[in-house]
Each structure stands twice: as structure tokens, then as C-alpha cells.
Amino acid sequence: MSNTSYSFKENSHVIVNQGGEKKVMKKILSVALSTAMAFSMFASVAFGADAKLTPEQQFNALKEAGIVSGFPDGLSHLEKTLTRAELAKIIVNSLSLEPVDATSYNDKNYANHWGRTYIEAATQAGILNGKDAAKKLFDPNGAVTVQELAKVLVTALKLEVPADANNTASAWAKGYVAAAVNAGYLADGINYQAQATRSQAVVAAYAIYEAAQVPTVKSYKVVDSKNVEFTLSNDEVVKVTLEKALEANKETEVTFKTAAGEEVTAKITWVVTEATKVESVSASNLKQVVVTFDGEVDKATAEDASNYTLSNSLTAESASLSADGKTVTLTLKGDKPSDVMTNQKEYKLTISNVKAGSKVLSVKDFKFTPLDNAVPTATAVQALGNKTVKVTFSEPIYRANASSITIDGKAAVGYAEVAGNVVIFKLYSTLENAEHTISIANVEDFVPFKSAPQELKFTVVEDKEAPTVAAVEKASFETVRIKFSEPVDKATVLGSNVYWLQGSTKKYAGTNVTQISDDTYEFDFSANRIQYATALYLNGIKDYSGNTIAADTKVEVNPVVDQTRPEVVNAELNDDNKTFVIKFSKSLLTSSANDEAHYIVRDADGNEVRKSKTAVLRADGKTVDVTLVQALDLGKTYTLEVAGVQDTTILGNSSLPFSKKFEVANTSKATVSIDKLSSDNKIVVNFSKTVALSGDGAATSFDKYYYSKDSGTTWNKIPDSTDLRVSPDSKSVILTFDVDDLDVDVITNFRVQLIKDTDDQYIAGLYQDFNSSSIGTGTAPALKVTDAVYAVADNKIEVEFDKDLLAASVSASDFEVKAGVAKLSVISAALKSDNSKVVVLTLADGNKVDSNGNFGAYGKPTVTINANARTATAAGIAIAPNAIGQVAGDKIAGSLTNVTATTTAVTLAFSEDLATVTGATNLANIATDLELKKTNGDSVGFTVTSVSGTTVVLNITGGTTENVLQVKVKNDARFLKDVSGNLIKGSDLVEFVVVTP
Numbered sequence: 001m002s003n004t005s006y007s008f009k010e011n012s013h014v015i016v017n018q019g020g021e022k023k024v025m026k027k028i029l030s031v032a033l034s035t036a037m038a039f040s041m042f043a044s045v046a047f048g049a050d051a052k053l054t055p056e057q058q059f060n061a062l063k064e065a066g067i068v069s070g071f072p073d074g075l076s077h078l079e080k081t082l083t084r085a086e087l088a089k090i091i092v093n094s095l096s097l098e099p100v101d102a103t104s105y106n107d108k109n110y111a112n113h114w115g116r117t118y119i120e121a122a123t124q125a126g127i128l129n130g131k132d133a134a135k136k137l138f139d140p141n142g143a144v145t146v147q148e149l150a151k152v153l154v155t156a157l158k159l160e161v162p163a164d165a166n167n168t169a170s171a172w173a174k175g176y177v178a179a180a181v182n183a184g185y186l187a188d189g190i191n192y193q194a195q196a197t198r199s200q201a202v203v204a205a206y207a208i209y210e211a212a213q214v215p216t217v218k219s220y221k222v223v224d225s226k227n228v229e230f231t232l233s234n235d236e237v238v239k240v241t242l243e244k245a246l247e248a249n250k251e252t253e254v255t256f257k258t259a260a261g262e263e264v265t266a267k268i269t270w271v272v273t274e275a276t277k278v279e280s281v282s283a284s285n286l287k288q289v290v291v292t293f294d295g296e297v298d299k300a301t302a303e304d305a306s307n308y309t310l311s312n313s314l315t316a317e318s319a320s321l322s323a324d325g326k327t328v329t330l331t332l333k334g335d336k337p338s339d340v341m342t343n344q345k346e347y348k349l350t351i352s353n354v355k356a357g358s359k360v361l362s363v364k365d366f367k368f369t370p371l372d373n374a375v376p377t378a379t380a381v382q383a384l385g386n387k388t389v390k391v392t393f394s395e396p397i398y399r400a401n402a403s404s405i406t407i408d409g410k411a412a413v414g415y416a417e418v419a420g421n422v423v424i425f426k427l428y429s430t431l432e433n434a435e436h437t438i439s440i441a442n443v444e445d446f447v448p449f450k451s452a453p454q455e456l457k458f459t460v461v462e463d464k465e466a467p468t469v470a471a472v473e474k475a476s477f478e479t480v481r482i483k484f485s486e487p488v489d490k491a492t493v494l495g496s497n498v499y500w501l502q503g504s505t506k507k508y509a510g511t512n513v514t515q516i517s518d519d520t521y522e523f524d525f526s527a528n529r530i531q532y533a534t535a536l537y538l539n540g541i542k543d544y545s546g547n548t549i550a551a552d553t554k555v556e557v558n559p560v561v562d563q564t565r566p567e568v569v570n571a572e573l574n575d576d577n578k579t580f581v582i583k584f585s586k587s588l589l590t591s592s593a594n595d596e597a598h599y600i601v602r603d604a605d606g607n608e609v610r611k612s613k614t615a616v617l618r619a620d621g622k623t624v625d626v627t628l629v630q631a632l633d634l635g636k637t638y639t640l641e642v643a644g645v646q647d648t649t650i651l652g653n654s655s656l657p658f659s660k661k662f663e664v665a666n667t668s669k670a671t672v673s674i675d676k677l678s679s680d681n682k683i684v685v686n687f688s689k690t691v692a693l694s695g696d697g698a699a700t701s702f703d704k705y706y707y708s709k710d711s712g713t714t715w716n717k718i719p720d721s722t723d724l725r726v727s728p729d730s731k732s733v734i735l736t737f738d739v740d741d742l743d744v745d746v747i748t749n750f751r752v753q754l755i756k757d758t759d760d761q762y763i764a765g766l767y768q769d770f771n772s773s774s775i776g777t778g779t780a781p782a783l784k785v786t787d788a789v790y791a792v793a794d795n796k797i798e799v800e801f802d803k804d805l806l807a808a809s810v811s812a813s814d815f816e817v818k819a820g821v822a823k824l825s826v827i828s829a830a831l832k833s834d835n836s837k838v839v840v841l842t843l844a845d846g847n848k849v850d851s852n853g854n855f856g857a858y859g860k861p862t863v864t865i866n867a868n869a870r871t872a873t874a875a876g877i878a879i880a881p882n883a884i885g886q887v888a889g890d891k892i893a894g895s896l897t898n899v900t901a902t903t904t905a906v907t908l909a910f911s912e913d914l915a916t917v918t919g920a921t922n923l924a925n926i927a928t929d930l931e932l933k934k935t936n937g938d939s940v941g942f943t944v945t946s947v948s949g950t951t952v953v954l955n956i957t958g959g960t961t962e963n964v965l966q967v968k969v970k971n972d973a974r975f976l977k978d979v980s981g982n983l984i985k986g987s988d989l990v991e992f993v994v995v996t997p
Helices: 022-036 055-064 084-094 116-124 146-157 171-182 198-212 920-927
Strands: 217-224 227-232 237-241 251-257 263-269 278-282 288-293 308-310 316-321 327-332 347-356 359-368 378-383 388-393 405-407 414-419 422-427 435-440 454-459 469-475 479-484 498-502 505-508 513-517 520-524 534-538 553-557 568-573 579-584 599-602 613-617 623-628 637-642 658-663 672-677 682-687 705-707 723-726 732-736 750-753 767-770 789-793 796-800 815-819 822-824 826-832 835-843 862-865 884-886 896-901 905-910 930-934 942-948 951-956 964-969 990-993
Touching: 084 116, 146 171, 217 263, 227 263, 237 251, 278 359, 288 308, 288 347, 308 316, 308 327, 347 568, 378 435, 378 454, 388 405, 388 435, 469 553, 479 534, 568 637, 568 658, 579 599, 579 637, 599 613, 599 623, 672 750, 815 826, 815 835, 896 964, 896 990, 905 964, 920 942, 930 942, 930 951
Parallel strands: none
Antiparallel strands: 217 227, 227 237, 251 263, 278 288, 288 327, 308 347, 316 327, 347 359, 378 388, 388 422, 405 435, 414 422, 435 454, 469 479, 479 520, 498 505, 498 534, 513 520, 534 553, 568 579, 579 623, 599 637, 613 623, 637 658, 672 682, 682 732, 705 750, 723 732, 750 767, 789 796, 796 835, 815 822, 815 862, 826 835, 862 884, 896 905, 905 951, 930 964, 942 951, 964 990
């Protein structure tokens, strides 16, 4: 028998992945057994140790399952052997194949052989082959050997065949026999070329029968990256939650258990065409960043450069999506090496609003490091007519000039224009129509590396055809992007060459024309918005051969109304801790972007801080610098809120609400000041930050403090007899000297050195020296001169001092609050939670102030510090008595107090005077802080017509027939303020009656 006598095709139905019914399971088992019954010399010893049934018992179990039947005498006759025809019949019956009435073999008496139709069926199914292909012989009565059946079994079960098998089988069968032995189906060391008996075939068949009881995976559904639903061959559905998320488009092996506890292993692939994440960010040159997604992304949002924000003040000027929709190349704005990235320096990229199907992909601070270690190379050369040569390089070019090239061995005379990785060489001489050779060298990239010498051939063909418009790639009411039929001369692509007609008036594009590529430009119509589907007219645009586009070339455009609201894609706080840099996704209306009311900074308690600020839109039209008058306090947390900023579109879309918390890191080094209290022989060393009390920088070490008796020429460590104490807040050290141990009567020169703060930083300068002019006299903390006293609630007044105070020392009895002749009762005093310089006084219920900070007709109260006050600094210096501060204003939010209405107008009354608002845009902003509804919850349209005094007047759009309406001030109101600049407090829905005039 040849080594190809018995074989299964890879797609033969040895195991059928169907189930759920007994009949189907029997078919599966029949198929499995039909393979196993082809074996004879498979040793029962391979299963003897683990088998619970004898071969005879296994035969009976298979017979009971309807898979095999006995001989006419009722016995199994496991001692008998198996012929090739018998094997064919077993296979055909097991697979439910129809016998085939044909004659393909030339064996003697084959036409009349009982097994012919089974042999033909098995042959046509590709399961069995003839014994001698050349002579077309099958040998139906021939016996089956162990090694032949080993091949059938190993192929059917797809066992791994070792390449280095060493046994007594024939050379062609060694691997198959070894695989069967390794799998436990065949005993080791038997005669593999001997005939097979049915006994071991039953043992092997029963093992396959048991294995077939475990269901297989019929199908699977990937719900998401961590959840998969498997449908098994018995129709059981198993939902599996994975510990590790699947990777898109990567085959993964998953093992899980069925409801019966059976373990199933399957290989699955999460097929993803739409992107789910950013796979990588890289830069192989210094002007381009490559963003690779794990699938396809939306072209429009992927190519919107404003959706990408880079660190280190870098800006993406353009974004280009690859043909497969998975890779975006960002080209940075800047023409010099100092404008772009630095080699091998880490950068961060934030991505927002890039869409993939129904998903929006966002990534914050994806780190990458550019590595440009290759010189630029020319990849293509093209003649643009007879006087211009276009050279495309492997990366963006920084600098090139005509001296960088020679043509046909002659120096080129002309000049070069650089646009990304393209250099246009404009020649003063005319090239003839022929093939030419250009030699290129010393073209610089942004490292700058210079290109090595290269020679490339190109052909010049005279160009007499004028450029045409190839396509309008996109159009809105504000911008139109046009692709030309060929590269066009940038110098001729001007806003003054493109217009549309409003009646007979020409509406030209603005001067801001953006080159997308050498044949594609974007025109800005923000100043002359296109108002409807119309035609653009182009003039004066030329190609590099001087051919001019046809006069008044007409291009139909159908602008799409831009309804996308601008979003804040990134906001950062500068190192000065007072300037926020806020980048939006779209170009902004200057007047709206520069309105500081759109930007609010709140402290940890939700109060607006640093109200005085400026907002300035940068030249890019998308970035706003919001600068506070004073820096935010170190070590504290603030929230920036942004809302209502309008874009430049015809609809003036307002920005989506945005908020972000900022923790103002106290990264500055501690500074030192000295107070001398001579009467107590004390020096108080004050630090701007808490200091370390242990370790090498401990403020408790005597060797950190020195004094000098010769104006700093020599320094002496303070005596060991000095009493050294640390204030409870760890921001002051109190030194009390034994004057007898000092070499001077009065310390006039003092040094503090090598002390660390609790952030493990040494004090500024490592040491600080003080002399008589810089050593303080221990003055008491006093009220700040400006904005020292404020009413922050109707029963709370804040008092701010010029030095930090010790919380435990603050006493209500130290403060007297009076309004005219009326004395207001102070029931408690405590430091503000986030500011140790501010004392919060709480007034008794009967002594509350109004929302303007006034106590009735007596006006604003004053605060007096009583004599012998106990409130003090951590060093024990008490606050100065008799300092008087009048409440400078209020920080109390006003509230809605009353509503009246007619069918056309609603008047809202508030508890205090409001900041007067005029102008359509500002009144529209106020409207965003209010809601007007019917009692069924439906919104009612309105506009704000006036804000003055204590009232806001609303005009109901089209009037109303409702008898009752509801109104509220939103909790996140941003524009409605009192005269002191406090935002009005949000309210619940207030129901009111509409009075018919």
C-alpha cells in the first residue's frame, strides 16, 4: 500500500460543528468511529491505565449508541482484521454519503465487487485514494496495516506530526506513527507494518467517542473588546468576559467552561474595520507627526488639524489621512528648525473629536519622541512645463536654493520655493523638450541634515494647457477647498482672484488662503460668507508654465451649514499660575472669544476667584489666552469653566460647556524672612513653605543657623544653648538665645542654610543672608490695605491679613463688627479652609447683612481688632490691635425673588442690583442662563430684552396662550451677575401666572 492510499481532505466532515439533537450527536459519533474503526493494531495498553471499560464493554457502548453493530452470530469478533473495502463502507455509512454507481478502478472483478459503490463514493469525496494511481488499482480486499491507519487517524484528528520521528515504521509513515503514539492512540514499539485487528480500533473509537461529548464552538460574536458570546455545537450560548482585552484584527486563543463545567478552547479574531484606539504616535522627522489608529477613521474629522494639540506650543498646520484610512500625518506649523520639534526630546499629543463610525476617539498626552537620523532623499522629479522642476523628498524640507541642483551638468539659475516635502525650482532659462538629468545635493531638512548627491532623470514636455478646477473638496459658508487639475503657482492663488456674486456685487475671498498641497488650496470667506448654493468665479491663477485659468472660471458650490459647536480640546495653566491657554476645535468670533465673562475660575469651595482678567484670541483664531490679574495661590486647587464662546460660522455656534480642575503645584523653592524680637532675645525664621523636620535638610538642626560679628566675613554656628522650637504649622522656627553665649550684643547678621521643604527641595539659593536692614522687627500681622474685608454670605465676613495665622489661636473675641451705632454679634471665628491669612467671622442670626453687604440702613459694617488680641502667627506674634477695615463689598450671590408676566413679556426681579447688560450678543448670553417652560415641561422660546437695576425682562417669542408658566435660573449660570460681579444663585423652577393685558 502506498503512502497516499488513505487520506482525509482538510475540509472532510470528520467532526461536524452542529448539535443540540440526539440524532445529530449520533452522526458526530458515527463519523468519529468510522475513522477509528479503520485501525487494528492500536494498543489497548495506551488506554488501559485510565480506561474504566474493557474493549468489549466499549464496543457494547458504541453499539448501544447506534454507531456499530455486531456480526450475524451476535459477537463483536474484535480479533478480526479490516480490509480496504470494509474501511470504505464504514467511512461512507458513517458520513451518510450516497453510494456511487461508477467504475474508476481497473482491479480484477472490480465491477462486480460488493464494495464498489462505497469505494467510489469515498474516492469522489476525496477521503480514500487508489493503491496504484498509474494503473488505477484500489486493491479492495487488501489488508490495512497499522502505519496506514495511523496516517488516516493523524490526518483526521489534525495531530501535530513531528519532523524528527525515529521508529520502525516505513520511512513515509514514521511521522504519522510518532504522532499517534504521542497522542496515546498507538502503543510504542509494536509492529507498525502488521495487519490491524478490530479490538484496538474499538478502544481508539471509544476514546474519540468520549472526546466528541465535549461540545465545540459553532460560532462566536465579539460584543466588545472584553466580552464574547460563543454558540456551541449543542446550541448552548456561553457569555465570556475576558481578563485581558482583545486586540483588534489579531487571532487570540480563548479558553472557557460550559454550563456543565467542560473546558472549551477556541481561536477567535475580533474583526475591526473602524478604529477603536490610537496604536502609535511617532515622528521620523522633525516637522511631521504620524498617528496610527487600529482601524479606519472618519476622513473629515481626521483631517481637521484643530483636533490635534501638541505640547511645547507646537501647532499642527495640516492633517492628511492615508488611503487605507488608518494613518494621519500631521505637518507642524513653522518654517525654521526652532519652530518645530527637537530631535530625541519627549513630546505629548492630545487628540479629540476624531470619529470612527459612531465612536469619538480621544487621547490625552500620548507621549512620543521624534528621531530623525536620516538625510532627506529625493523620491521623485517632475517637470512642470519648460521652466519649472518639482522635486519631491522623503520628508519636509527646511531650506533649498537653486545652487542645490545642476541640470545636465550645468548650474541652475533661478530660485526655489519650499512647500512641505516638495521643492519647486523655478528656472530663468528654458529647458528643451527632452529627457534631462538633475543632480541634487545639500537640500536641508529641519535637523538640519543635508541631502547626499543624487541623480534622477526626468522628461520635459511643453505644457500649453491651462489649469482647471478638478473638484470642490468641501465647502461651508465660511471656507471652500478647491483642488486644481495640476500644481498651480502659489503666488497667483490670491483671495482677490476668487469671488461670488451677491446680485451684481462681487464678494471676494479674504487674504487668508491656505495651501493644502501644491494643487489644493482653501479660501476663507468669513468676511463675505456664502449664503446659499452659488457659483464661485476664479481668475488669474496660473500653472508653472504661465498658463492662466480661463477668465471667470465658474465653479458651483453647495455650502453645508456648519452646526458643530466649538469644543475646548485642551486647556493648560502656564508656569506663571495666572494665564490659562485654552485651545478650541474651531475658529472663534473675536468679540466672543475676547469676552472674559465666558471664562470663570472657581476655588475649591465653588466661589469665583480672580474676577479681574483679560481674554485675548491668538492669531490662529482658535487659541485664547485668559490672564488673571493675580497669580493663583500655590498648593491649591481651582476649576476653570468655559462656556458660550461663539465660532465664526453663520450660525455663531456656542461652545459646549467645559470644566477642568488645576492643582497649582507649589514647585517654587521656599524663601526665608527674619523677625527679631530683641526684648525676648528671639529670632523668628519664617519660611514660605512647610519645612522638613528630619533628615539632612531638617530645620531642627543647629548647623542650619549662623551669625556673624564682622558683617559676614566669618560665620559662627548658633550656640548649643539656644532654645529651638518649631511652630505648629512647620513654617517658622523660633530661636531664643542665651545672650551670655553669644559673641555679640545684638545679632545684625544672620544666615540660614541648606534647609529643605517638605517637597525635598532646598531653600532658594541654598542659603540666605540677612543684615540689619533685612531683619524685621517682628511686626504684628495687620489687615491688608486693599480688599481686606468682604461679606461672603449674609452671616459671614472674611477678614484678610498680610501674614499667615495659626488656626488654633484664632478667637472670635478679638474682632468687633459694627455698622454705624449697631454692634453685630460675632459668634465664631476660624481660618478659611484653604487660606491661613483669612479669618471667617460668623454673625448671629439676628445680625445678618443683605445681599449687598449692608446691615439695614446702617450700611456696610466695619471690623475692629480688639486690644490684647490672642489671634497670632505660628511664631506667636499677635495681630495688631485697633486696625479698622470696612466691608469693601460683597461676594454674596443674589437670587431670584419675584416673577410677573403678560402674554408677551416676563419680568424677573432679583434680590440686588444687577450688572447692566447691553448689546445683542451679551443679552443672548444672559438668555443661556435662564429656562422658560410650560407646566408640561415643554420649552418656551424667548429673548432677553433688558437687564438693569434689579430686573431682567424676557420677550416671549410669538406670545403665549398659557395661563401658567415656569422659569428658573440655571445652577451653572455664567453671565447673570450683580454689580459686584457675583454670579446670581441658581434657582428651582418658579411657577407664575400669566396676566392677559
